[in-house]
Amino acid sequence: xxxxxxxxxxxxxxxxxxxxxxxxxxxxxxxxxxxxxxxxxxxxxxxxxxxxxxxxxxxxxxxxxxxxxxxxxxxxxxxxxxxxxxxxxxxxxxxxxxxxxxxxxxxxxxxxxxxxxxxxxxxxxxxxxxxxxxxxxxxxxxxxxxxxxxxxxxxxxxxxxxxxxxx
Numbered sequence: 452x453x454x455x456x457x458x459x460x461x462x463x464x465x466x467x468x469x470x471x472x473x474x475x476x477x478x479x480x481x482x483x484x485x486x487x488x489x490x491x492x493x494x495x496x497x498x499x500x501x502x503x504x505x506x507x508x509x510x511x512x513x514x515x516x517x518x519x520x521x522x523x524x525x526x527x528x529x530x531x532x533x534x535x536x537x538x539x540x541x542x543x544x545x546x547x548x549x550x551x552x553x554x555x556x557x558x559x560x561x562x563x564x565x566x567x568x569x570x571x572x573x574x575x576x577x578x579x580x581x582x583x584x585x586x587x588x589x590x591x592x593x594x595x596x597x598x599x600x601x602x603x604x605x606x607x608x609x610x611x612x613x614x615x616x617x618x
Contacts, residue, residue, distance in 0.1 A: 470538075480505060488563060
């Protein structure tokens with residue numbers, strides 16, 4: 452039973468780590484895509500260029516998405532599959548923005564820049580929240596270990612002086 456629980460915990464940690472890596476890579480990938488699309492490349496060619504330049508989990512997923520689109524599924528369908536596989540809200544919003552821009556014909560570069568800015572802001576909020584949680588966790592050793600020792604060092608000389616006066 453312990454082995455099953457340990458394996459489940461390890462697998463959940465791996466999934467979380469992968470999702471965090473993808474969320475961290477998203478702003479950079481979006482900026483690179485925006486640059487490639489602004490330079491005049493088609494969306495599929497821009498994705499191909501970005502996946503060859505970048506490395507990481509999101510880049511591998513985008514390569515898989517491009518492989519799906521080359522094997523007969525449309526780019527929109529492959530991107531929607533990416534969003535379904537990832538189960539990451541920022542990546543799903545990113546894919547939805549691209550899909551809507553492709554379907555409606557809106558300027559893709561502007562959408563990608565806005566998505567990159569949103570992803571950067573979300574990552575910033577996440578880091579601030581994580582820092583706040585870790586700050587609280589760091590207070591426990593300070594309050595229970597360092598503070599009592601400091602109080603002891605501050606009070607000990609006075610207690611020794613009082614005990615010497617009472618003799």
